[in-house]
Amino acid sequence: MSQNPEIIYQAPLQGFTDFTYRNVFQEVFGGVSKYFIPYLSYLRGKEIKKSLLKEIIPENNKALPAIPQVLFSNTTELFELVSILVDNGYKEINLNLGCPYPMATNRGRGAAWLEKPDDLNETLQQLFVKEFPTKFSVKMRAGMKNNQDFKPVLNILNQMPLEEIIFHPRTASQMYDGKADPSLFAEALSLIKHPLVYNGDIFSVADFQKLKSIFPDQQSWMTGRGLLMDPSLALRLNGMETDTKLKKQKLKEFHDRLVEEYSERLQGSGHFLTKMTQFWSYFCESFENPHKAMKLVKKSGSVLKYNAAVVEIFRNL
Ligand SMILES: Cc1cc2nc3c(=O)[nH]c(=O)nc-3n(C[C@H](O)[C@H](O)[C@H](O)COP(=O)(O)O)c2cc1C
Secondary structure, three states: OOOOOOEEEEOOOOOOOOHHHHHHHHHHOOOOOEEEOOOEOOOOOOOOOHHHHHHHOHHHHOOOOEEOEEOOOOHHHHHHHHHHHHHOOOOEEEEEEOOOOHHHHOOOOHHHHHHOHHHHHHHHHHHHHOOOOOEEEEEEEEEOOOOOOHHHHHHHHOOOOOOOEEEEEEEOOOOOOOOOOHHHHHHHHHHOOOOEEEEOOOOOHHHHHHHHHHOOOOOEEEEOHHHHHOOOHHHHHOOOOOOHHHHHHHHHHHHHHHHHHHHHHOOOHHHHHHHHHHHHHHHHHHOOOHHHHHHHHHOOOOHHHHHHHHHHHHHHO
8 A cells, every 4th residue: 555545435326325335345345434325315395214314323334434415405404404413423414515316406406506606605604603513525516507617616615614525527417428527626626725525437446547647646536336336446546456356256245245234134035136236237347248247137036046147147257
């Protein structure tokens, strides 16, 4: 490991990086400094999904440096969600200003904030007046539809006592199309007073090295889908060597621990198979023939056949 290790954060991925996944990840791989919990938010009324509340229970995050996140559309929601997290003992809370899905943005949540800097300013001012006993960080995209939205937003964030800002240089309307644009990150770096974390499209050591050559002084990075495809990526970004055989062995160990935990936690083989198939849409990228791996998993249809498919994939693909 080099003298100044790279600081790697696991991105929150709703539906994937739940507490089971986070704990198994930490047990088998690690190499991650902060695990961001997928957002906590309200349904239409004042209800919060039970599954989201389970995510933030301290017992479910005991062994982890876990940072919860809130998705909110106004001060009422924000204060209430923050209070829940403070009551659960969290000392850092991440504010979601980046969620691109219309289900969120149509209700003024997530990336919608990037188009209303004045409202954001007022909301954050009110937040900091409350002096909640916790630190705050922000996770944002470059813009809602316009990739210049971040400029006035960063101006406002500069006035707030934030821990750090995680910046994904894409607009919300892009969703995941195109590429994360390092030149937008460079512009953000030149404007921001807070530590800035790079997030977006770090899928391999080569991707990372390209970014490191553009930003040699940058030391904190967040990766989401890259860690799903290759959970050893965080360790490898810090120089750990793994040959293909060892990489597969570790992935198998990780997979088997997930199977153990989810088959205990999820009721019914249907839920279990759906969950594991979702993971395979990323795991398959670790194999020479991803398409074939995915096909084998998808057509398995029963736990018995799923187990056989997994043996076949690890043995032959
Ligand atoms: C399925 C999925 C769920 C996501 N859920 C969240 C979330 O709950 N909160 C959040 O801030 N970002 C969420 N994101 C965005 C990721 O955290 C991350 O910013 C994005 O995937 C870009 O990073 P990557 O290229 O390393 O994956 C989600 C992304 C995906 C693909």
